[in-house]
Structures are given as C-alpha cells and as structure tokens.
Amino acid sequence: MPSGAYFIRSCPTCGRSLEIRVEYFGKRVSCKHCSAEFDTIDAPQDSLGASDSSLSLLARAEELIESVKIGSVA
Incomplete structure (x- = not known):
C-alpha cells in the first residue's frame, strides 16, 4: 500500500x-x-444521512408502540 x-x-x-x-x-x-x-473499522456516525437514520428510528419506534398496543388489548 502506498504510505501517502x-x-x-x-x-x-x-x-x-x-x-x-x-x-x-x-x-x-x-x-x-x-x-x-x-476503532477505524466502525462506520462513521454520519455515514447515513440524518434524515434516513431518523426516519428508520421513527419507523422502528412506531412498530414497537403498535406491538405493545396490540399486546395490551388481547
């Protein structure tokens, strides 16, 4: 590998x-x-766009909330 x-x-x-x-x-x-x-192998925190990671997190939170709502009704 080149040193520069x-x-x-x-x-x-x-x-x-x-x-x-x-x-x-x-x-x-x-x-x-x-x-x-x-560790340099870890992906930088900003590798995903902020909007992409936020939307993914919100979608997962909504799934979990819905699963709790369904579980409490039964």
Missing part, C-alpha cells in the same frame, strides 16, 4: 475530521485532538 494514502474519519468523541493512513484501517487509533481511542 489516507481516509477521512471524524472522531466519535470530539467530531473533528482526521486523516488516517489506510494501513491503520481496522485498527484502534487515538484522536490527535482529544486523545479518545476508537
């Missing part, structure tokens, strides 16, 4: 963008700004 290849990942703790060498992909690294440690 990087990927961009935001720190899950402080949110700052980090350039991480590709050879560290899949390994545990620490943020140079806040020193938080995280």
Whole structure:
C-alpha cells in the first residue's frame, strides 16, 4: 500500500475530521485532538444521512408502540 494514502474519519468523541493512513484501517487509533481511542473499522456516525437514520428510528419506534398496543388489548 502506498504510505501517502489516507481516509477521512471524524472522531466519535470530539467530531473533528482526521486523516488516517489506510494501513491503520481496522485498527484502534487515538484522536490527535482529544486523545479518545476508537476503532477505524466502525462506520462513521454520519455515514447515513440524518434524515434516513431518523426516519428508520421513527419507523422502528412506531412498530414497537403498535406491538405493545396490540399486546395490551388481547
């Protein structure tokens, strides 16, 4: 692998963008700004659009609420 290849990942703790060498992909690294440690294989939190993840979460919440309503009626 070329030593000058990087990927961009935001720190899950402080949110700052980090350039991480590709050879560290899949390994545990620490943020140079806040020193938080995280695994580089985890998908960034913003990999889904905020609206997509919010809609998915709301749809799942509605399913759970409906299942509780159905269970309490029976």
